[in-house]
Amino acid sequence: MINNISFPNLGLDFSINRAAFSIGNVNIYWYGLIIALGMIIALAYGIREFKRCGLKQDDLLNMFLICVPVAIICARLYYVIFSFDQYRDNLLSIFDIRNGGIAVYGSLIGAGIVVLVY
Incomplete structure (x- = not known):
């Protein structure tokens, strides 16, 4: 395209x-x-x-390794929650992220929560 x-x-x-x-x-x-x-x-x-x-770089790397997968999951979750009518009839399509449907806001929320907890 x-x-x-x-x-x-x-x-x-x-x-x-x-x-x-x-x-x-x-x-x-x-x-x-x-x-x-x-x-x-x-x-x-x-x-x-x-x-x-003067902070430990390992702490940042550990937090990054946790943030990335959580951010991807939360981005998809945010999208699915606000577009649930699209997935209601086929719940397995929720896991098909190759057809699009992630939201940057969800990733920022997820990563922010990880940073606060960490």
């Missing part, structure tokens, strides 16, 4: 494929790559700041 992105005031128009690349039958989308890159940059920044403040 090709998406058109335009910035009319700048006179820029782009046509970008939604999938960055494929591994077998699995498409890797730009959206996922950008989020993953943001997480890596945040982790690198956090490690630098923990070091500067």
Whole structure:
């Protein structure tokens, strides 16, 4: 699927494929790559700041390893809760995240709770 992105005031128009690349039958989308890159940059920044403040970097890494899966689960849970009519007839489709349906708000809530508890 090709998406058109335009910035009319700048006179820029782009046509970008939604999938960055494929591994077998699995498409890797730009959206996922950008989020993953943001997480890596945040982790690198956090490690630098923990070091500067004299805190243990292992604590940040442990928290990160807990936050990522919890954030993914909470993102899906948030989406399913607010779109439950879509999943009511086929509950197994709740686990099919390859068809879309995660919410950034859910991931932020889940990761925030992990940080507060940790």
